[in-house]
Amino acid sequence: MVLKNNLAATALLLKTNLTQACQLAAELYAQNTNEPPIVSTYAYALHLQGRDQEGLAALQKLKPPQLEQPSVALYYGVLLRAVGQTNEAARFLALAQIESSLLPEEKQLLSGTMGGMPPPGVPVR
Numbered sequence: 001m002v003l004k005n006n007l008a009a010t011a012l013l014l015k016t017n018l019t020q021a022c023q024l025a026a027e028l029y030a031q032n033t034n035e036p037p038i039v040s041t042y043a044y045a046l047h048l049q050g051r052d053q054e055g056l057a058a059l060q061k062l063k064p065p066q067l068e069q070p071s072v073a074l075y076y077g078v079l080l081r082a083v084g085q086t087n088e089a090a091r092f093l094a095l096a097q098i099e100s101s102l103l104p105e106e107k108q109l110l111s112g113t114m115g116g117m118p119p120p121g122v123p124v125r
Contacts, residue, residue, distance in 0.1 A: 001038075004028055009041045012048060013105035022049060029058065036066045040075040047075075052082040067092070070099030074106055078113050089113075 005028055011021035022045040029042035039058055046055035056079045059067065067076050077092035093114050096102070102110065 036072045040072045070096045
């Protein structure tokens with residue numbers, strides 16, 4: 001299960017074999033709707049398909065402490081930003097910055113998502 005999720009997540013981040021990666025993420029999610037890494041991979045797959053609201057809904061089923069895990073917070077922040085919730089996104093993206101074991105592609109995703117965002121707590125006008 002962990003290896004398959006890592007395979008799907010890596011393919012999604014590299015944007016290779018997207019059809020298979022999205023299908024694998026969906027299959028894993030159908031079997032494990034409460035596992036934060038699997039939920040975040042599935043949500044990111046939905047995001048790449050332009051289905052941000054569905055991805056956000058999947059993530060929001062997790063408990064708040066699970067959403068605050070840096071590796072999950074990254075994907076939650078990405079989806080929040082995608083739907084225009086930039087203040088909330090900034091908070092979760094800041095949590096993701098704490099994680100030193102993010103993959104290089106995840107660090108790139110974090111950097112790209114945070115570009116032009118105000119620091120957490122600064123309202124967007």
